[in-house]
Amino acid sequence: PICEGGHLETAGGETFTLRSGRPMNGQYVCIRPENIMLVREDRPLPAGGRENLLSGKVVGLYHRAGYVRIVFRSTRGEDYVIHTPEHVIRVMGISRGKKIKISLKSESLVLCNKKMPVS
Numbered sequence: 001p002i003c004e005g006g007h008l009e010t011a012g013g014e015t016f017t018l019r020s021g022r023p024m025n026g027q028y029v030c031i032r033p034e035n036i037m038l039v040r041e042d043r044p045l046p047a048g049g050r051e052n053l054l055s056g057k058v059v060g061l062y063h064r065a066g067y068v069r070i071v072f073r074s075t076r077g078e079d080y081v082i083h084t085p086e087h088v089i090r091v092m093g094i095s096r097g098k099k100i101k102i103s104l105k106s107e108s109l110v111l112c113n114k115k116m117p118v119s
Contacts (some may be wrong), residue, residue, distance in 0.1 A: 008111075012078045015030075016052045019107040026111030033069070036106040039101040040092060050103035055109040057099045061089075070094065072102055079102075 009015050010029055039050060059072030059079070068089050070082040080102065094100065 010078065013072040013076050014074060014078055016104065016109060017106050018109050026113050026117050028112050029106055030110050031108050033081045035105060036080060036081065036082040037103040038084060038088065038092060039103055051106050052104035053101060055101050058096055061094065061096050063064060072100065097116065
């Protein structure tokens with residue numbers, strides 16, 4: 001990633017804001033799967049919007065014990081893994097191929113040197 005003043009751009013063209021004070025060294029932007037927020041279509045965005053808002057679609061949906069693993073592909077073609085409770089899938093009507101938006105909180109983003117597999 002290219003970092004400047006708390007902002008970075010990935011090789012794929014995604015642009016993110018990082019919380020100030022975070023280390024700015026590493027090859028990959030990382031976030032824990034349970035820290036990615038699904039944006040509900042039926043609720044208005046807060047006045048200031050959402051941090052690091054991405055649009056895309058669900059390309060994978062895997063039911064696990066107690067949660068669902070979602071593979072989200074952004075409009076720029078980058079994949080993100082999301083862990084969410086089963087009931088969220090039902091309430092939001094999430095299915096493979098559905099277009100959704102996600103938000104990545106700046107305080108949850110870190111730079112790391114190892115790419116984690118997306119599957």
